Amino acid sequence: MSQQTVLVIDDERDIRELLTITLGRMDLRVDAVGTVTEARRALAEHSYDLCFTDMRLPDGNGQEVIELIATSHPDTPVAMITAYGNVDAAVNALKAGAFDFVSKPVDIQMLRQLVRTALKLAEEKRSDHVAAKSGGTGDRLVGDSPAMQQVRSTITKLARNQAPVYIAGESGVGKELVARLIHEQGPRAGGPFVPVNCGAIPSELMESEFFGHRKGSFTGAVNDKEGLFQAAHGGTLFLDEVAELPLHMQVKLLRAIQEKAVRAIGGRDEIPVDVRILSATHKNLGALVELGQFRQDLFYRINVIELCVPPLRERRGDVPLLAAFILRQLAAKSGAAAGQLQPAAQRALEEYDFPGNVRELENILERAMAMCDGDTIDAIDLMLPQRTQRAGAGAASEAPATPHAVAPPAAATGDGGLDDYISNLERTAIVKALEESRYNKTAAAKKLGITFRALRYKLKKLGID
Structure with a gap:
């Protein structure tokens, strides 16, 4: 195998020499230049496995280099070198297509880890362009609608870099599945995927959960404990329901993301962490920023790229495929034959609005399999709520009455109350x-x-x- 090569673009000779020596010790060949013009010439004459570029250059800026590489050399990961604390530059670089960023002064340990991750990504993209993996998403992210095709395409693109991604969507649309697919298709697939529901952690325990603690640092700390950031080292940390984080924790989280390091409660030293951040919530995070309930600086830091997952009512054509997929999964778990939807049952599902989205569809079908005769599911077995609000409709429509249920009050169809109502x-x-x-x-x-x-x-x- 030929020696892998790296292009370094920086007008500071000390930085060029530091990177050349460090990367050379990793058995990499390094070309180092100091201007955009020299970078364009080098990129025209050679292909590189990785590129580092400074933000400010004598005849231009690193943004030009990132855009050039993204257009002409899409298989080459590029990392931005930024001044300490220059978050805006780092965010802009990631939006332009940068793989990651390095802050000055350069932390050698973090640099080496970034290089290993980037070269792994470059190798994967050259062997199968990652896109070959996207066929696997169809096995779990079901749907042929244009909206879902766009989601799958975006996942493939997002897997190629390290930019923080904010996944927006209603409850039950599959935001965690989307996060897992981004992780599994990227160079961090071999590392851990650590999901955390921010709304499920008591406020007083959050710092310990995220950053860990040292023995004796507070009452009840009988042993050292590793935090979620350390557990996700080398992989992905998925912050579900990130809007539930209290303001004091938002400050600490922002610092950990910016510095790529955490300090355990009771610890003296900061611990470097190599973690990609993916986050999600069903709430309108932008509106919470306007209300002062979510920090604007953290919002911009985690929302470098936004991916919206559509609700099920906006892709009704996917319902038959999803239903068939879920019924096969239920059959595999129980060892029984897969349920078969009768035409009336399928029509009822396609006309229903699914306020709980895919998660609600799963619950409905699991209940129907328990209630039906044999493996044939009739409309009556679905036990759908009697009043549904079609998207964009001005009034509720009546569904035929069934012997199993009566029309629920409007409040019963609200988020979180439907299952309890039906169970009662x-x-x-x-x-x-x-x-x-x-x-x-x-x-x-x-x-x-x-x-x-x-x-x-x-x-x-x-x-x-």
Whole structure:
């Protein structure tokens, strides 16, 4: 294999020499130049496995170099060298297509790690252009709609760099799956993927959870503990529901992202961490910034690139594919035959608005498989709420009544209340049927119009003794 080469563009001779020596010790050949003109000439004459460029150059700026490489040499990762604390320059570089950035003074350990990651990315892109991997996303990110094709295409592009990505979308659309795919298609795939629900961590424990603590640093700290940043070292940290972070934690998180280092509670030294940050929330983060509930500087730092995942009601054509996929998954788990949707059931799903998106579809189909006879799912087995609001419609539409449910009040269809509401309906109906049949389960199942197997499943799920 030929020796890998790196192009260094910086008008400071000390920086050029430092990078040349450091990269040379990693068995890399280095070409070092000091101007944009020299960089253009070098790029025209040679191909490089990696490029470093300073932001300010005598005859231009590093942004020109990044844009040139992104256009003419898309397989070559490029990292920006920025002045200490110059976050705006780093963010602009990432938006222009830079793989990552290095702050002056250069931390040699972090530099070596960045180089290893970048060269791994370059090797992957030259062997199969990463795009070959995107076929795998169809196995899990289901849908042929233009919206989903765009999401898959964007995931492939985002996997090629290290820019922080903000994944926007309603609850249940699959934001964590999107984050996992970005991780799995990139050079960090061999490293850990660490998801954390920011809303599930008590405020007083957040600093310890994110950065770790030393034994004896506070009451109850009986051992040293590694934080989430350290656990994600070399991989990806996914901050789900990032809008739930309290303001004091937002400050600490911003510093950790900017400095690429953390300090454990009770620790004296900062620990370098190599982590890519992906974040998500179902809330409008921009609106929270306007209200002063989310720091603007952190918002700009994590929202270098935004990826919007569409709600299910905006891609109704994907519902049959998704339903078939989910039914196959349920069958694989249970060992039974995959459920088959009757035409009326499929139409009902395609017309439903899915306020809970894909997650709600999964719940509906799992419930339907328990309630149906055999493996045939009728519309009545879906037990959809009786009033649905079509996207853009001015009034609710009535659905045919079923013996299993009555029209819920508007509040019952709100986010988070739908499952509880339906469970209460089921519990009431089942208890009534049991009482009327003197607790003969076979007779109760017949009254309810479901199989004995379905009744047993519901009794266990609802905790009815």
